Amino acid sequence: MGHWFERNIVEPGKLPLLLALAAFVLTFAVTRFVTRMIRAGKGPFRNVTSGGMHIHHVVPGVVLSVIGGFGAVASGRHGPGAGICAVVFGVGAGLVLDEFALILYLDDVYWTEEGRKSVEAVVLTAALVLLVLAGFSPLGVNELSSDEQQDRLGVILTLVVNFCFVLIALFKGKVRLAVVGTLVPFVALVGALRLARPTSMWARRFYRNRHRARARALLRAYHHDVRWAGPRRRFQDLIGGAPDRTPLPGHRP
Numbered sequence: 580m581g582h583w584f585e586r587n588i589v590e591p592g593k594l595p596l597l598l599a600l601a602a603f604v605l606t607f608a609v610t611r612f613v614t615r616m617i618r619a620g621k622g623p624f625r626n627v628t629s630g631g632m633h634i635h636h637v638v639p640g641v642v643l644s645v646i647g648g649f650g651a652v653a654s655g656r657h658g659p660g661a662g663i664c665a666v667v668f669g670v671g672a673g674l675v676l677d678e679f680a681l682i683l684y685l686d687d688v689y690w691t692e693e694g695r696k697s698v699e700a701v702v703l704t705a706a707l708v709l710l711v712l713a714g715f716s717p718l719g720v721n722e723l724s725s726d727e728q729q730d731r732l733g734v735i736l737t738l739v740v741n742f743c744f745v746l747i748a749l750f751k752g753k754v755r756l757a758v759v760g761t762l763v764p765f766v767a768l769v770g771a772l773r774l775a776r777p778t779s780m781w782a783r784r785f786y787r788n789r790h791r792a793r794a795r796a797l798l799r800a801y802h803h804d805v806r807w808a809g810p811r812r813r814f815q816d817l818i819g820g821a822p823d824r825t826p827l828p829g830h831r832p
Contacts, residue, residue, distance in 0.1 A: 603669040618690065637677075677697055751773070777793065
């Protein structure tokens with residue numbers, strides 16, 4: 580069954596990646612459902628504690644990721660072993676990235692504004708894996724013809740140029756465009772050509788004495804945030820739950 584599925588549904592060798600992605604997304608969805616129930620005090624779910632210490636689900640996530648990762652390396656990309664290891668790794672990765680903000684801030688920020696970073700990390704990871712499953716290769720190598728692929732100089736030149744686009748987009752503060760641009764070079768090119776974010780390394784270095792460029796960057800960032808902040812927050816709240824509201828200074832409930 581697995582061989583038939585791999586031959587007719589996905590490209591050869593990509594079935595473990597598909598299984599890992601499915602396990603990753605399903606684990607994130609189930610974990611968020613459970614944590615929402617715990618937060619609301621509904622159902623039989625409770626936080627796991629040991630000796631009065633809260634055991635975050637990133638802990639079993641790390642263990643499963645290590646087991647699945649080493650198992651996948653040992654088993655290769657074919658056979659039932661590869662599929663099982665891919666599922667184990669996907670479950671572990673889902674648990675880990677669901678608490679990505681905890682790792683980033685070294686604090687329990689799960690239900691705070693900072694906790695939205697976890698949802699962003701999960702969505703971005705799932706999108707990148709979907710692009711890989713769709714046939715995209717890092718830095719645009721998939722767009723080379725067979726003749727160009729045989730030409731090592733052409734391959735190296737393509738990698739270098741696309742990597743430069745990604746690097747410029749990253750320095751300009753376009754993190755999402757830079758990450759997606761590793762698989763879709765046109766996206767990185769857009770990020771590299773557009774004005775930098777006003778707080779980025781690029782703006783601090785090149786806009787320091789260019790007052791008009793700095794003003795345009797501030798204005799563009801403001802309009803972009805006003806336009807997209809609301810829809811992005813609603814999307815994050817839909818799949819991850821709304822964070823706790825922080826009371827205003829001096830406010831007494």
